[in-house]
Amino acid sequence: MSTAVVEQETLASDTQAERTHQSSSAAASLRRLPWALDAVALGLLALAQVAAFLPAYGQGWIWVCVLGGTALGVLLAAVSMMRRWGPAPTVGVGLIAWFVLGGLLAMPDANVGYVVPTLRTLRGLAVGPVTAWRDVLTIAPPLGTTWNLMVVPLLVTFVGGIVSWTLARRSVRPTVAWMPSVLGVLIGFAVGTHVSVLPLVVAVGVLVIVVVWTALQRNRARTTLVRTVSSRRVPQLVSGIIVLAIAISATWALSGLVNPGQHRKVLRDEVVEPLNTKVWPSPLQGFRANISQQADTELFTVEGVEAGTFVRIATLEDYDGMTYNVANFDASQQALFTRVGARIADPTSGEHHNVLVKIDHYQGVWLPNVGATTDVTFDGNRRIAMSDSFYHSISSQTSVVATGIGQGDSYELEAVIPENPSVNEIENANIGNYQMSQLPVLPERVRELASVWSTGASNAGDSAKMIADRLSSTGWYSHGVDEEETVSLPGHSVSRITKLLEDENAMIGDDEQYSVTMALMCRELGIPARVVYGYVVGETGRAITGRDVRAFTEVNLEDLGWVRFDPTPSPDRILKEYNPTTSTQTRPHVDNPPPAPDRPDLNTPDDKSRADQPDNNDKKFRINFGAILRYFATVGLPLIIIFGPVVLILVVKARRRRARMYALRMSDRVSGGWAELLDTARDLGESVSPAATRSEQAARLVVTYPGLGTDANAERLARQADTSTFAPEPVTEEQANRYWQGVDSAVQTLRGTVTRRKAWLSRLSTRSFRRFR
Incomplete structure (x- = not known):
C-alpha cells in the first residue's frame, strides 16, 4: 500500500518536473521571441503613421522620415537598454542623433549631399520642434521637404520609437507600449487634410496590432516576471476586457477622424493664418x-x-x-x-x-x-x-x-x-525708434534733394518740416483730370517720382505724389516715415465724397510718435502755363541718318537674264557631292557631335527664355521671370524645393548667394511675382519689363558668385530641364 503511494508521488513529481521544464523552455523562447515581435509591431504602426502623415506631406520623403525616425528611436532605446543608461545619457545621445541625422531624415535639401548638416539644417532642427507646428497648419499641402516642416513627423516618430521600445523592454507595464505610436497616428491625422489614405484599413489594422501585441506582452509578462500572489494581480479575464475596451476606444477615435463618409475635422481648420x-x-x-x-x-x-x-x-x-x-x-x-x-x-x-x-x-x-x-x-x-x-x-x-x-x-x-504736437516740439524732436522694411534702390535725385532741402536742420523733426515746407511751397497742384488742368500723371512709382523731381521749380502733382515723395526723402535720411490715405471731413456736412480724398506723410519722432505732415501744395497753387518741351530734362542727341546711296539703274543694257547668256560655264558651277560628303564625314560630323549638343542646349534655353519673356499674359511674364531665376540657380547647383513658396525659395537663395539680399533683392522679386499672380489688378507691360530687368540683375549676381568656368558650364547644364524627384 505504501509502495503504491510512493510510486504515485514519484510519478506526480516527475510530471510536475517535466511541466516545469517545458514551462521554462517556453518562457525562454518567449524571452527571445518578443525582440522580433516588438520590432514588427512598431514597424507596422510606423506604416500606419506614414499613412496618417501622407496627405499633408505628399508622396516621397515622408516615408524615409517616418520609418527612419522610428528606426532611429528604437535603435537608441535598444542601445540605452543594453548599456543600462539612465534618462540623462539617453537624452544626451538622443540630442546628438537629432542634430547629426535629423537633417538627412527631415531636411535633406538643406544638407550638403543629403548627409552633411549645414548651419541652416541645425537652425531648422533647433527651432522646428517649436515653430514647425504652426507652419504645418498654415501652409497649404502638400508640404514636402519645405524648410523644416518635416521636423513634426520626425519628432513624433523619433520620440515615439524611444518611448515605445523602452515601455516594451524596460518597464513593468509593457502592455501600454503601443500608446506612443497610436498617438503618433492620431497626430498625423489631426495635422493632415480632409483626405485620408486607406482610412478603414488603417483603423482596423491599428486595432489588430494593438490587441495582438498587448496579448503577447501580457503573456510574456506572466511567464517571465516574478510576481507574488496578491490582491494587486488582476484576473486574466478582467485584464483582457480592459485591454479590448481600450483598443476599441482608440479605434473608435481613429474611425471618427478618418471616416471617409463624413467631413473630417482637422486642426488646420481651426488655425487662422496671418492676414495677407x-x-x-x-x-x-x-x-x-x-x-x-x-x-x-x-x-x-x-x-x-x-x-x-x-x-x-x-x-x-x-x-x-x-x-x-x-x-x-x-x-x-x-x-x-x-x-x-x-x-x-x-x-x-x-x-x-x-x-x-x-x-x-x-x-x-x-x-x-x-x-x-x-x-x-x-x-x-x-x-x-x-x-x-x-x-x-x-x-x-x-x-x-x-x-x-x-x-x-x-x-x-x-x-x-491724439492732440497734435506744436511746431516747436516737432522741430526739436529726434528720430523715433521704429524699424521699417528695406527700401528698393531709389534714384540719387531723391537723396540729393532731401539733403539739400534739409540743410541746416537741427533735428529729425526739423528736417521733415523743411522737406514738407519745400514741397508745398515750390510744387504745383494738379490732378490732371480736367482738360483745363495742367498735365499731371497718376501713380507713385519710382519713375513717376523721378519725373516729379526732374525740375524742382516745375513739380506738378497731387497728394499721391507729394506724400510719397516726402516719405521716401525722409527714409533716405534715415527717418522712419510712411504714407496715410483717407478722407477729410468737410465743412459742409457729414457726407464724405470722392472730392474729400487726401494723402499725408507720417514721420516717427522721439516722444511724439507718428506725426502727420502735409507736403501737398494748396489746390489754388496752379501752374498756368506749362510746356513739357521746355523741361530741364536732358535729352540724348541723335544725329540724323545719312542719305541713302543712289541706287543703280535697274534697266541697264547689260542686265540680261541667265537664260539669255550662253551656258558655257556648266563645269564651273557643277557641284562635287563626293567631295562634300568626304569633307562632312571628316570635319563636319565630328564638329556636330562635339558642338551640336552645346548649340542645342543654348538654343533651347534661349527659346525658353524668350517664351517666358514674351508670354501673352503679363502675369505669365512675371512668373516666367521668377522661373528663369530658379532655373539659373539650379543650373549652378542650387535646387530649391518646388513645393516651397516663392518667399521661402528666395530665402533659400539668399542664404546660398548673399548677394541676392543686397545687390539684387530676390525676396523683393518673389513678392512682386506673388503680387502679379494674386492681385486683382492686371500687370502692365512696363511692370513686366521692369521685373525682367530685376531678374537679369539677379542672374548676373548669381553667376558672379562663382568662378567664370562654373558660370559658363552652368549655361550648358541640363539640370533645369529635368523634373524634380
Whole structure:
C-alpha cells in the first residue's frame, strides 16, 4: 500500500518536473521571441503613421522620415537598454542623433549631399520642434521637404520609437507600449487634410496590432516576471476586457477622424493664418479715381467728429518701387494684423469720441476709422460676418474687414484722437525708434534733394518740416483730370517720382505724389516715415465724397510718435502755363541718318537674264557631292557631335527664355521671370524645393548667394511675382519689363558668385530641364 503511494508521488513529481521544464523552455523562447515581435509591431504602426502623415506631406520623403525616425528611436532605446543608461545619457545621445541625422531624415535639401548638416539644417532642427507646428497648419499641402516642416513627423516618430521600445523592454507595464505610436497616428491625422489614405484599413489594422501585441506582452509578462500572489494581480479575464475596451476606444477615435463618409475635422481648420494684405491692391492706387469718377458721389457718412477730422483708410509702409502698400509684418516678422477681442488695447492718449459710420457707395476691405480705434461694434444684417472677419493693426491704426464692406453696412467706433504736437516740439524732436522694411534702390535725385532741402536742420523733426515746407511751397497742384488742368500723371512709382523731381521749380502733382515723395526723402535720411490715405471731413456736412480724398506723410519722432505732415501744395497753387518741351530734362542727341546711296539703274543694257547668256560655264558651277560628303564625314560630323549638343542646349534655353519673356499674359511674364531665376540657380547647383513658396525659395537663395539680399533683392522679386499672380489688378507691360530687368540683375549676381568656368558650364547644364524627384 505504501509502495503504491510512493510510486504515485514519484510519478506526480516527475510530471510536475517535466511541466516545469517545458514551462521554462517556453518562457525562454518567449524571452527571445518578443525582440522580433516588438520590432514588427512598431514597424507596422510606423506604416500606419506614414499613412496618417501622407496627405499633408505628399508622396516621397515622408516615408524615409517616418520609418527612419522610428528606426532611429528604437535603435537608441535598444542601445540605452543594453548599456543600462539612465534618462540623462539617453537624452544626451538622443540630442546628438537629432542634430547629426535629423537633417538627412527631415531636411535633406538643406544638407550638403543629403548627409552633411549645414548651419541652416541645425537652425531648422533647433527651432522646428517649436515653430514647425504652426507652419504645418498654415501652409497649404502638400508640404514636402519645405524648410523644416518635416521636423513634426520626425519628432513624433523619433520620440515615439524611444518611448515605445523602452515601455516594451524596460518597464513593468509593457502592455501600454503601443500608446506612443497610436498617438503618433492620431497626430498625423489631426495635422493632415480632409483626405485620408486607406482610412478603414488603417483603423482596423491599428486595432489588430494593438490587441495582438498587448496579448503577447501580457503573456510574456506572466511567464517571465516574478510576481507574488496578491490582491494587486488582476484576473486574466478582467485584464483582457480592459485591454479590448481600450483598443476599441482608440479605434473608435481613429474611425471618427478618418471616416471617409463624413467631413473630417482637422486642426488646420481651426488655425487662422496671418492676414495677407498683399492680396489686395494698394488703396493709394485708387487715389485719382476718387476725383475722376466719384468726385460728387457720397461714399459714407461720419457722425461724432468735427470738420477737418481725418478719416483713415489705410497706412502704407511697404514700398517696392511700383506701389506703396500696407505691411503684413513688422521688422521682427510679427503679424501686424490680428483678430481682436472685446476691446483693442491701443495705448494712445487723447480725446475720446464715439463715431458712427454708415457706408453708402464706398466699397473695399479697408474699414474707415478715426484716430486710434479702441472698439468697433458692427450693425446691420452682416454684423456677424463683418465681426468674424475683422482685423486690426495697432501700430498702423488700420482696420480690415476681410469679407469686404459695402452699401448698407454701418458700425460704431470708440476712438481716441491724439492732440497734435506744436511746431516747436516737432522741430526739436529726434528720430523715433521704429524699424521699417528695406527700401528698393531709389534714384540719387531723391537723396540729393532731401539733403539739400534739409540743410541746416537741427533735428529729425526739423528736417521733415523743411522737406514738407519745400514741397508745398515750390510744387504745383494738379490732378490732371480736367482738360483745363495742367498735365499731371497718376501713380507713385519710382519713375513717376523721378519725373516729379526732374525740375524742382516745375513739380506738378497731387497728394499721391507729394506724400510719397516726402516719405521716401525722409527714409533716405534715415527717418522712419510712411504714407496715410483717407478722407477729410468737410465743412459742409457729414457726407464724405470722392472730392474729400487726401494723402499725408507720417514721420516717427522721439516722444511724439507718428506725426502727420502735409507736403501737398494748396489746390489754388496752379501752374498756368506749362510746356513739357521746355523741361530741364536732358535729352540724348541723335544725329540724323545719312542719305541713302543712289541706287543703280535697274534697266541697264547689260542686265540680261541667265537664260539669255550662253551656258558655257556648266563645269564651273557643277557641284562635287563626293567631295562634300568626304569633307562632312571628316570635319563636319565630328564638329556636330562635339558642338551640336552645346548649340542645342543654348538654343533651347534661349527659346525658353524668350517664351517666358514674351508670354501673352503679363502675369505669365512675371512668373516666367521668377522661373528663369530658379532655373539659373539650379543650373549652378542650387535646387530649391518646388513645393516651397516663392518667399521661402528666395530665402533659400539668399542664404546660398548673399548677394541676392543686397545687390539684387530676390525676396523683393518673389513678392512682386506673388503680387502679379494674386492681385486683382492686371500687370502692365512696363511692370513686366521692369521685373525682367530685376531678374537679369539677379542672374548676373548669381553667376558672379562663382568662378567664370562654373558660370559658363552652368549655361550648358541640363539640370533645369529635368523634373524634380
